[in-house]
Amino acid sequence: MRLGRAFGSLKLRLGLAAVFALALGIGTSTTVLVLRAQADTLADYSALEVAEAVRVARVLSLQVVQQQQALAVLAQQLPPPLVLADSPALRQKLQGLQVLLPMFDSITLVDARGRGILTFDSQGVRPAPIDISDRTYFHRSRTERRPLVSELVVSRVSQEVAVLVTQPLPQDAGLVVGALRLRTRNLLAGLAEGQGNRLAPPAASAHAAGAAEPGEALLVMLTDAHGRVLAHPNPELIGAPMSAEPGLAAAVDRWRQAGAPVEPAGLDVSDSQHLVAVAGVAGPDWLVWRSTPRSTVLAPLARARSETRFWALGLALTLSLALLGLLALLLRPLSKLEARAERLFDPGLDPQAGWPGAGGEIGRLERVLRRVGGERAALEATNHRVLQRLESVMAAAPVGIAFARQGRFELVSHPLCQLLGRDESQLLGQPAQLIFASNEDYLHLQQGLALALDNGQAYSGEWQLLHASGRPFWARLRAQPVDAADPAAGTIWTANDITQEISTRQALEWAAHHDPLTGLANRAAFDERVARLFAALPRSLPAALVLLDLDRFKPINDQHGHAAGDAMLRAVAAVATPRVRPGDLLVRLGGDEFAVVLERCSAEAAQRVAEDLRSAIANLRLPWAEQLLSVDASAGLAMLDEHTPDAAAWVAAADRACYEAKAAGRGRVQGPLAQTAANAAAEAAAVSPADPAAGPAPAAALRLVGDRTPR
Secondary structure, three states: OHHHHHHOOHHHHHHHHHHHHHHHHHHHHHHHHHHHHHHHHHHHHHHHHHHHHHHHHHHHHHHHHHHHHHHHHHHHOOOHHHHOOOOHHHHHHHHOOHHHHHHOOEEEEEEOOOEEEEEEEOOEEEEOOOEOOOOHHHHHHHHHOOOEEOOOEEOOOOOOEEEEEEEEOHHHOEEEEEEEEOOOOOOOOOOOOOOOOOEOOOHHHHHHHOOOOOOOOEEEEEEEOOOEEEEOOOHHHOOOEHHHOHHHHHHHHHHHHOOOOOOOOOEEOOOOOEEEEEEEEOOOOEEEEEEEEHHHHHHHHHHHHHHHHHHHHHHHHHHHHHHHHHHHHHOHHHHHHHHHHOOOOOOOOOOOOOOOOOOHHHHHHHHHHHHHHHHHHHHHHHHHHHHHHHHHHHHHOOOEEEEEEOOEEEEEOHHHHHHHOOOHHHOOOOEHHHHEOOHHHHHHHHHHHHHHHHOOOOEEEEEEEEOOOOOEEEEEEEEEEOOOOOHHHOEEEEEEEOHHHHHHHHHHHHHHOEOOOOOOEOHHHHHHHHHHHHHOOOOOOOEEEEEEEEEOOHHHHHHHOHHHHHHHHHHHHHHHHHHOOOOOEEEEEEOOEEEEEEEOOOHHHHHHHHHHHHHHHHOOOEEEOOEEEOOEEEEEEEEEOOOOOOHHHHHHHHHHHHHHHHHOOOOOEEOHHHHHHHHHHHHHHHOOOOOOOOOOOOHHHHHHHHHOOOO
């Protein structure tokens, strides 16, 4: 009986609870500290791994630049007459450039058709009976006239897996191609610590994170943007896909989910088993990968955790014994007070009845509890009345109302629940972020709310909210703090649906800048774009303006009616739209006049665009009343320069060019390049065909003269 009574006493139960709380606190604190150390270790190590991957990527990028510069120097020393074919002079020249070979396994010269001329490597200079005219990198390097780094290929010189660095020769005489054989030349040699082996973390990382001593852990490899291996500790994996390295499968999936970026600033794509960092190599678009098992990094912490648990257990046991003795001494008179205190908030019990009437500290505690009980009962009654009134007001309001504190709903009105398509139980206690269409919108709203409250103003804004069905809708939100001096007191929100208002406003804004017949931009949009270009001079150069006036359009209106004319205008807009860039502005100025504002566009490119538009319109056939209707177009082109006085002068120049195109026979483009062509044709015609010394007229001049022939 005594034993059962002892275990049922408040003192012993409080003592045991305190001991448990103490042990739990010590254990939790120890665990939290260890987990924090573990998290900090992993975070520090991950950051260092990303930094190391970025460093290696930058060095690789610099090496590629140096290799390209070396080939550029070689190309400058080989004038086109020298590289047209194998010759002793060319061989002698190449022999003198053996200093470049440490950068490449071999260097090959190919002509403009992609046929090999000579190749030279450590064994000397020899003919290169190869043809790379079908290679993508050959065509790109020749077309773009710039050095390139090829994708992973099998070299036709060495028949080995390689990447090739190209450099165009002067005057489009061909290419210089430097080969890097991946199975004999490790691209990461000397760049990544311990490359060629699986290693532990770098010394700096191990020191900062408390990692293990070096062992077989770290994997460093290089891939291209398509995931093919360019450098690996195992040469047999060169050229294989990244899936051949199973330890990186999860990290590669995370990298691909992020959009497979080639990010020079580095990314942390660690998974649950490995710490993985990846950094992009600017220029060739390669990727440096570094992977270390988490277990290797956390091995020292695992040992420290075992020791900490032992000492924490001993400390908890000692403190528990001391606490039990103290509680046994201090908590003897609390049995009756405990029983009454357990019913302190019992709504069926008089707050002033049932107290034991003890003295001393227990008596003072009793009086405090009695007063607290009475005050709480009065406060609950008042709160109940206030909540009933508030709920009535919120239910009668024509807009949704909510009270939120610390970003969570604590009170919502019935109209708000209807607006969001949710029950009250689905909103109370939930984060306010739940009802927004995007997290970014919620963050921007919080910034605007904080700014308004800091300025002592109420907040108002228009945002997209999310209905329970997943349908977004527009709402006007207003917010007012409960207490401007105490942000923690919460905020009162109102919301009403303005989706129709937003749709109407957007429709009006669209109509103000678009032609209702064709859907193209209108004169107002044209004036705004031209004004913006003039305001940005000279940064907005080069820019061009093309004015198009339809030929033979009036007969369509006269013979077939305005409906046919409108259909033709819409058809012209439809064929013209895909022939301009998304950033350019295609405008219907009125009637049968159109215009195109071309930004960042040279005169040659503008001439091509104008001719393409004219040709598309000329080839247009509109079926109408069992007939095929067609029109042509005359185009005037004017370039914007720093000396153009204003927008009116620019438009007038294009208009004059369009008039000249019509006067010259219609169905043509008139502009700066057309004038140049006319001058060239006149000079060619001035040379007498009977004069043998003059020779035939240049083909380009004849072609341009032919373009001016009236149609």
